[in-house]
Amino acid sequence: MQTRDIFANISPLDHRYSRDEDDYAEISKYLSEKATIALQAEVELALIKVLAARGLAPQTAPAEVEKAIAELTTAEVYAEEAKTKHNIRALVNCLQKKVSKKCRPFLHFTATSYDIVDTANSLRYQKTARELILPRLKKLHKSWAEIAFREKDRVQIGRTHGQHAVPITFGFTIAEYVARLGERIEEIEAKTDKLVGKFAGAVGAYNASSIFFDDPEAFEKEVLAELGLKAGEHSTQIVQAEPMTDFVHTLVSTFSVLAAFADDMRQLQRSEIAEIGEFFAKDQVGSSTMPHKRNPINYENVKSLWKAFMPQMTTVYLDQLSEHQRDLTNSASSRFIPELITALLSAVSRLTRVSSKMVVDQKNMQKNFEQNKKMIVAEPLYILLAAAGHPDAHEAVRKLTLEAQKTDLSLKELVAQSKELKGYWENFRDLQKEIILKPEKYTGIAAQKTEKIVKNWQKKFAYELQLEV
Structure with a gap:
């Protein structure tokens, strides 16, 4: 049930982004002006407690101030501030009016x-x-x-600079x-x-x-x-x-x-x-037209x-x-x-x-990956060629990618046709060849790294996850 006219407020945080009454009440408990004054009064109470414990203020003073705070309203503090033009003096004045004469001197005692x-x-x-x-x-x-x-x-295809990566x-x-x-x-x-x-x-x-x-x-x-x-x-x-x-x-x-x-x-x-x-x-609208x-x-x-x-x-x-x-x-x-x-x-x-x-x-993620499937193995291909002793592997693969863009051939097929690269393919291990033939395998340790990160924070924050995939 609505208990406040949210549309009479000025800030969109009130009338647009805090429409949930329970949520608003919880946030208000800490961040509202009412909360501010209540916590300022709590500081005054802490002072009185220590003064009483040290024998300066009457022993009854903490209970008196606690009762005064319970009766205090934000409205009366603001009304007092209209006269004093000072918010904390207004708060102290309001509290002093609610306690005994013996207690009054020790409110705000030695404080600024x-x-x-x-x-x-x-x-x-x-x-x-x-x-x-x-x-x-x-x-x-x-x-x-x-x-x-x-x-x-x-x-998933990686993206850097808005382009497909590895x-x-x-x-x-x-x-x-x-x-x-x-x-x-x-x-x-x-x-x-x-x-x-x-x-x-x-x-x-x-x-x-x-x-x-x-x-x-x-x-x-x-x-x-x-x-x-x-x-x-x-x-x-x-x-x-x-x-x-x-x-x-x-x-x-x-x-x-x-x-x-x-x-x-x-x-x-x-x-x-x-x-x-x-x-x-079901009834949500994405566009007015x-x-x-x-x-x-x-x-x-x-x-x-x-x-x-x-x-x-x-x-x-x-x-x-x-x-x-x-x-x-x-x-x-x-x-x-x-x-x-x-x-x-x-x-x-x-x-x-x-x-x-x-x-x-899942279908679109796979489709996007497939778009440049024949090109994304350029990185592992160049590194493997370099490891196999090619003197200018990066440039060789760059030229192959340009050729691949003009044809329907994959980089693997172009390697097989290249006289310059003849013999290098045979030097690759089976696992290395599989990466070139099946680019979806070229994800590094993405899955293992993900699991490591998740379990690290799960342990730190001590929450239970549904870990079945």
Whole structure:
């Protein structure tokens, strides 16, 4: 049942790419403004807990603040901000109104606003990565691994520069993305763990906390430990920028892997290639005017989302710069990181859905391979001739390929007719001859490599695959 008017929103992430209510609610739990304020309040609670444990705040203060947070609404914080013109002061004022006079002085005690903001951001992006991004990426990864293993022996023509190259297998094509996405997932995990918080005060020198504590760094450590975070080695008024920059970079580079996969699969759906297809629903329409069309809309959508959000990485790099101990030039721009994450999650969901229903056209894959079957053995032929002692094997085979293009003869037949190459064929071993006679055998270790990659990541991510082909 629809509980929000998605069409009253401005961002297409709301009204077009998050129409699933359950999915929207799950993402909103981490990335909405409501979630932002809730996590900022959680940082204030962590401070109160440590102050109480150290004997400064009343022992009842943590329970009071916890109750106040439960009653807090985003709307009242925004109403207060309309008066204060300061978001964190508004949050503190709202919480202070809900607790006793004895507790009030210790809300935000020794803190600066970005002790709260930056720490809350690191906390929410850690939660988002661990509870949303990584599980969904691993689900997509599993889907690709299953396709790769299933198709590990299916011969496909390799393509470089848009031209037919030497044979591979379709499983090997997909295994590229199994490996690339697997490595990106590991990078996200690593950079998520490195997100840090701070509780070092207005310029990061612990000026306020050092008045009360002989060990202000230990105090900071205790506050952040309540949230499962660590402190950066050095902060100013803000957390050092690099951990967040590195984290977002891993998300953008992961998005790029998804876009590359989508583009490859989109190209394989071209009419003149048609080696795979997207599942097409019974009532789905491909074109407003051409009823026969079945456009690769899902893959195109993923590439289009990537085009919209990949450039945001430039803004994140720009946000590494802050004058002296702090300026406000990242205060607006950093608020758009949740949109990037939401777009990434949309792309992941779309690719997971379409990958699970990928249709492989075996006949077209074979037909495309057959197109240049007589030519694709040029590489092994030239290498075998060179190994047999021919002084200019590459040039000899190049001339044969030109001749083959003019005739219906295969390279093998032209070798047999060539006076220059007479005698070389007999020097080839039976297995080497078979590769020239049966180009479909010339796939190197594509199948074995695919299986190795799939099983490597299956072990790392500890998921079960249906490994029967």
